[in-house]
Amino acid sequence: xxLKLNSITANQNGKELYSENEIILRKTLDKFNVLNDTExxxxxxxxxxxxxxxxxxxxxxxxxxxxxxxxxxxxxxLFELIxxxxxxxxxxxxSEFANELKSLTTQTPSTKNLIALSDTTLFYxxxxxxxxxxxxxxxxERLGRKLLEHLLxxxxxxxxxxxxxxxxxxYAYLENKRPNLLNTIPLTYLASYLGLARETLSRIRAKR
Amino acid sequence: xxLKLNSITANQNGKELYSENEIILRKTLDKFNVLNDTExxxxxxxxxxxxxxxxxxxxxxxxxxxxxxxxxxxxxxLFELIxxxxxxxxxxxxSEFANELKSLTTQTPSTKNLIALSDTTLFYxxxxxxxxxxxxxxxxERLGRKLLEHLLxxxxxxxxxxxxxxxxxxYAYLENKRPNLLNTIPLTYLASYLGLARETLSRIRAKR
DNA sequence: GAAAATCTGTGACCAAAATCACAATCCAAT
DNA sequence: ATTGGATTGTGATTTTGGTCACAGATTTTC
Numbered sequence: 376x377x378l379k380l381n382s383i384t385a386n387q388n389g390k391e392l393y394s395e396n397e398i399i400l401r402k403t404l405d406k407f408n409v410l411n412d413t414e415x416x417x418x419x420x421x422x423x424x425x426x427x428x429x430x431x432x433x434x435x436x437x438x439x440x441x442x443x444x445x446x447x448x449x450x451x452x453l454f455e456l457i458x459x460x461x462x463x464x465x466x467x468x469x470s471e472f473a474n475e476l477k478s479l480t481t482q483t484p485s486t487k488n489l490i491a492l493s494d495t496t497l498f499y500x501x502x503x504x505x506x507x508x509x510x511x512x513x514x515x516e517r518l519g520r521k522l523l524e525h526l527l528x529x530x531x532x533x534x535x536x537x538x539x540x541x542x543x544x545x546y547a548y549l550e551n552k553r554p555n556l557l558n559t560i561p562l563t564y565l566a567s568y569l570g571l572a573r574e575t576l577s578r579i580r581a582k583r
Numbered sequence: 584x585x586l587k588l589n590s591i592t593a594n595q596n597g598k599e600l601y602s603e604n605e606i607i608l609r610k611t612l613d614k615f616n617v618l619n620d621t622e623x624x625x626x627x628x629x630x631x632x633x634x635x636x637x638x639x640x641x642x643x644x645x646x647x648x649x650x651x652x653x654x655x656x657x658x659x660x661l662f663e664l665i666x667x668x669x670x671x672x673x674x675x676x677x678s679e680f681a682n683e684l685k686s687l688t689t690q691t692p693s694t695k696n697l698i699a700l701s702d703t704t705l706f707y708x709x710x711x712x713x714x715x716x717x718x719x720x721x722x723x724e725r726l727g728r729k730l731l732e733h734l735l736x737x738x739x740x741x742x743x744x745x746x747x748x749x750x751x752x753x754y755a756y757l758e759n760k761r762p763n764l765l766n767t768i769p770l771t772y773l774a775s776y777l778g779l780a781r782e783t784l785s786r787i788r789a790k791r
Numbered sequence: 792g793a794a795a796a797t798c799t800g801t802g803a804c805c806a807a808a809a810t811c812a813c814a815a816t817c818c819a820a821t
Numbered sequence: 822a823t824t825g826g827a828t829t830g831t832g833a834t835t836t837t838g839g840t841c842a843c844a845g846a847t848t849t850t851c
Contacts (some may be wrong), residue, residue, distance in 0.1 A: 457747050464743065477739065480732045509725070516724035517717070523731035524688045530738045531685065535672065537745035538778040539665050542808075561828065570746040572809050577830055637849095750838070769798060780839050785800055 396424065396447045400498060403445070403470045407525075409518045418515070421508065422498035427451075433473065433489035440478035440485050442501045446471050449495025450559050454567070455487045463568040466492070466553075466560055472522065473497070492560060537570050545569040546579045604632065604655045608706060611653070611678045615733075617726045626723070629716065630706035635659075641681065641697035648686035648693050650709045654679050657703025658767050662775075663695045671776040674700070674761075674768055680730065681705070700768060745778050753777040754787045 393401065397419060404410055410418060422445070427433060433451060434440050444451065444467075451473040453465040464487065467473035478485035479502060508515040536548050549556055549565065556565060566576040601609065605627060612618055618626060630653070635641060641659060642648050652659065652675075659681040661673040672695065675681035686693035687710060716723040744756050757764055757773065764773060774784040 455743070455747075462743075462747050464739070464746070476732060477736050480736065509728075513721040513724055516721055516728055520717075520724055520728040520731060523728060523735060524684060527731060527735045527738060528685050528688065530735060530742060531672070534738060534742045534745060535663070535670075537742060538672070538776075539663075539670050563828065568746075573829080574810080574831080575808060578808095581830075771798065781799080782801080782840085783838055786838095789800070 396496070396498070399447055399470055400445055404518065407518055407521045409514050409521065411514070414512060414514050417508065417511065421500060421504035423501070425497055425499050427491040427495045427497070429491055429493050429495075431491045433491065434475055434478075434485055434487070436486055436488050437484050439482065440475050440502075442499055442505065443479065444473040444489070445498040445500070446473055447496040447498065449497070450492040451495060451497075452490050452492045452560070452564060453487055454490070454564075461564070461567065463564045466556055466564075466568065468555055468559065472526075474526070492564070542569070542571050542575055543579055545571065546576065604704070604706070607655055607678060608653055612726065615726055615729045617722050617729065619722070622720060622722050625716065625719065629708060629712035631709070633705055633707050635699040635703045635705070637699055637701050637703075639699045641699065642683055642686075642693055642695070644694055644696050645692050647690065648683050648710075650707055650713065651687065652681040652697070653706040653708070654681055655704040655706065657705070658700040659703060659705075660698050660700045660768070660772060661695055662698070662772075669772070669775065671772045674764055674772075674776070676763055676767065680734075682734070700772075750777070750779050750783055751787055753779065754784065 400419070400422070401415060404415065404418070427449070433444060436456065446467055446469050448469050451467040452463050453467070453473070453475060454461045454463040456462075473489060475485055475487050475489055477483070477487070509519065532552075536545055540548060546569070549569070562576055562580070563573050566573040569576065608627070608630070609623060612623065612626070635657070641652060644664065654675055654677050656677050659675040660671050661675070661681070661683060662669045662671040664670075681697060683693055683695050683697055685691070686695070717727065740760075744753055748756060754777070757777070770784055770788070771781050774781040777784065
């Protein structure tokens with residue numbers, strides 16, 4: 376297991392120092408166009424850098440979910456055990472927020488698992504500190520609101536795929552919308568994500 | 584077409600007057616535990632009472648979505664035309680927010696339609712005024728954030744149903760989680776919602 | 792209240808995808 | 822390098838649910 380170390384980089388005026396990882400986070404958050412410099416600093420202050428080895432669990436079903444994760448590198452899968460099968464419900468790659476919201480927001484034991492699918496580095500945000508950010512400034516509420524809008528749009532699209540598309544079209548959807556998954560995630564997991572038998576997806580791919 | 588008129592009701596101290604409809608809205612929003620009295624009044628001020636007859640469109644694909652709707656009575660369906668078929672992606676009944684977020688948040692033409700499935704009364708919230716509320720007080724941002732958390736949890740559940748459940752289990756899911764849909768929404772539409780052929784759902788129901 | 796449109800039920804048939812079984816590959820760990 | 826585990830490929834078979842067709846039933850509309 377080999378993980379990158381943080382390297383430190385100065386910004387233009389040299390007053391503050393951000394690591395590479397922090398710059399990745401900044402760029403991602405800037406897309407939402409909400410946080411100013413000081414607010415971003417406040418955000419950073421509650422981010423804890425963590426590393427997970429492949430196959431390590433970030434969240435195990437039955438436990439409470441205590442936060443969210445911003446991926447710097449690696450891959451995380453969200454899955455649920457159904458009839459003994461691991462049904463993957465989402466995958467998270469770098470610059471994405473790995474999340475399981477049901478347990479986080481309702482504070483009930485999670486039915487789902489978060490697992491590192493490769494060696495992964497990330498920032499961890501504790502639920503309590505997240506709620507404190509929400510209290511601290513309207514900007515964090517706005518960021519949360521916009522992030523959730525984005526996530527919900529994405530989830531609506533997944534539902535559409537599962538409801539309306541045939542197996543080959545589902546694979547084409549992945550090729551177009553999330554091509555990076557094809558390299559990084561085992562076909563077996565992708566099949567469950569698309570609601571297909573492993574063999575079916577294997578045959579679809581063979582035809583290309 | 585027959586629609587209820589607003590009747591006026593006094594609250595305890597008699598200082599303010601709320602209509603029945605406004606009380607329904609208040610009760611629903613109170614679940615999120617965010618708005619105080621004055622904030623609720625601000626919210627009400629941007630709500631426009633509207634009526635839609637059965638089969639009237641609230642939003643037509645190709646157009647921009649300009650707001651969200653809080654249902655007082657009736658039923659609204661969200662569907663998309665796919666291969667000439669109306670694929671219903673959601674249903675909204677009384678005390679629910681009928682929404683199509685993709686077009687609303689990204690300001691692109693909608694691929695989806697919102698249609699009244701029976702005579703419907705509702706409050707309409709204009710996008711511009713909604714954004715102004717977000718500017719006005721952190722409470723509205725918080726309300727939006729919590730509502731979106733709630734909606735996303737629901738959408739995750741739908742995805743799970745489509746990904747992992749067999750036809751009979753999908754019907755059982757409706758019976759448990761949204762029993763009111765079974766009475767009010769035609770089986771044909773429910774079938775598309777569940778990703779099933781109309782005939783399949785008809786046979787499942789016949790077995791009960 | 793008659794006609795038209797919409798919605799539902801049901802049988803016969805078909806096809807697509809799931810399941811089963813096993814071999815081949817790839818990968819990780821010692 | 823070798824073992825063991827995980828992952829993938831592929832053929833044979835089965836089954837589920839989709840499609841087609843048409844008849845009733847129910848609702849809407851003029």
